[in-house]
Amino acid sequence: MNQTITSSSLTTPVGRSLWYQAWRRLLRNKMAVAGGIVVIVITVLALAAPFICSYGYDETSPDQFRPPSLKHLMGTDIHGRDLLTRVLYGARLSLGIGLVATLVSLFIGVAYGAISGYAGDSTDNLMMRVVDIVYSLPYMFFVIVLVAVFGRSVLLLFIALGAVQWLTVARIVRGQVLSIKEKEFIQASRAIGAGHLRIIINHLLPNVMGPVVVYMTLTVPAVMLQEAFLSFLGLGVPPPSSSWGTLIADGASSINALRIYWWLLLFPGVAMALTLFSLNFLGDGLRDAIDPQLR
């Protein structure tokens, strides 16, 4: 920090925000950086899937159950579809569901938790009891009922997964808000005449975002895992779309005593595991970077 002060006479100094410092700490964490790079690479590949794949994800061919070769790098499945293509398209869906469900839960959870914590007293009590009740519902059962009633669709998956994840976000945000709203800078804002909305948006939310960001990076893989689980049960993404969950399910079901089509299980499994590991390392790194004392 001393360098910026001494050089301040020459250039207009720009202060180092807490976010910037967290970023610097994150860059020093090799595992987190590696995780971040892997996530970025997979994301870019997923986004570029239509341009880099020479096959369509639902394009069938007579070449059934071909092992990996130069023509099909990851082999083909029962309908002769190229597995590499399906894994890349699966990444789009799996990452997409993970991200969208997390964002949905983030918006609901942050708003709900912030209001509950800021309002306090009986409002807080009531709002948190609602969370407790929804929390106590067996959510897989809830999702299964939803799917059974409305049929399999990607949109429904978003809603079902997001509807469960926001509860934890709400609790985290509420707890943070409770501790921060007693700080004197909040009172200073009230003394200035700032309204409730302004205090929540300008002062409370920026200060609770640290743990929320961390929770988010750990929620994305959790949601992806749940999606995979639901797809494995046959309640997830409808065919012929592919997600990593459906691919793993297909791979597992095509293993039989006569012939082991190992590539059908290995490649989607590795892709999924690699992504989950990377996201978790990134999340851990973010946690350490944003709040070094939390370690």
Add this chain to the structure above:
Amino acid sequence: MILRVTNLKKYFPVEQGVFSGAKGWVRAVDGISFAIGEGQTLGLVGESGCGKTTVGKSILRLIEPTEGDIVFDGVPVLSLQGERLRKLRRRMQIIFQDPISSLDPRMTIGATVGEPLRVHGIARGKELQEAVAGLLKKVGLPPESLNRYPHEFSGGQRQRIGIARALALQPKLLVCDEPVSALDVSIQAQIVNLLEEIQEEMNLSYLFISHDLRVVEHISDCVAVMYLGKIVEATGRDELYDNPLHPYTRALLSAVPEIGRPISQVRGKISGEVASAINPPSGCRFHPRCPHRMHICPLDEPPLGEVCPGHKAACWLYE
């Protein structure tokens, strides 16, 4: 008089469990009255936990008082709501004790100091930038501080930032809630001098809350001494320091360390702890610790009466 407080009370409920009601009350402030003249400083002194801060925050309505009357510049503060309360807050501001938690760690100094101006729509854009730079200059911070964050400043500098924020709306009354207690002694003097300069320049009135008798002596025109939610003595600054009447005040003054004074000369020593505000002692609240206790003290509460002109004390010794 810019501010007149009459019979102010704040009781905090003591709650146990979710469903049961209040088990008792913490009488943080129990019926105190005082007034501050324009451009004057009233020092409010007392041990920690005696209710000083509650008084300060009640005046700004950061805490809703249980009872009492506060008149600021002819306006009854406690009856204001909504927009009128917001308007009032432009003319009354507060400086906090803790220079760390009183600034938003995620906001630049420019944003923090400029916030009052933005909230009230007083200035924006370039005008706002200039106003903020002017405020920073007034409190002795370099204009480059604008884009920095609170953690890049020392305690004294942060306190200056807090002062700049409080001055942004050009208030008439500033509640200083232990503004120097968290600072080094050398920095304390700088901040106190700054407050005095600003007072002269802007004709501000201060309610200066502190437990440090020497700082209060330096800055105050009048001093009120609080004990367990009550004012026990109030008078002009010189009178209080030259001629303290209440045994508690005497004990406080003799407790101020002085270089060269042997410890045996400390007069009016008191022992024991401050009693609980949930269940305060009967009669005079100070009687369990008082070296001059008389038979009437536990029985009846002494009124805050004028002992000699302009010097009030609540003690049976003078009734």
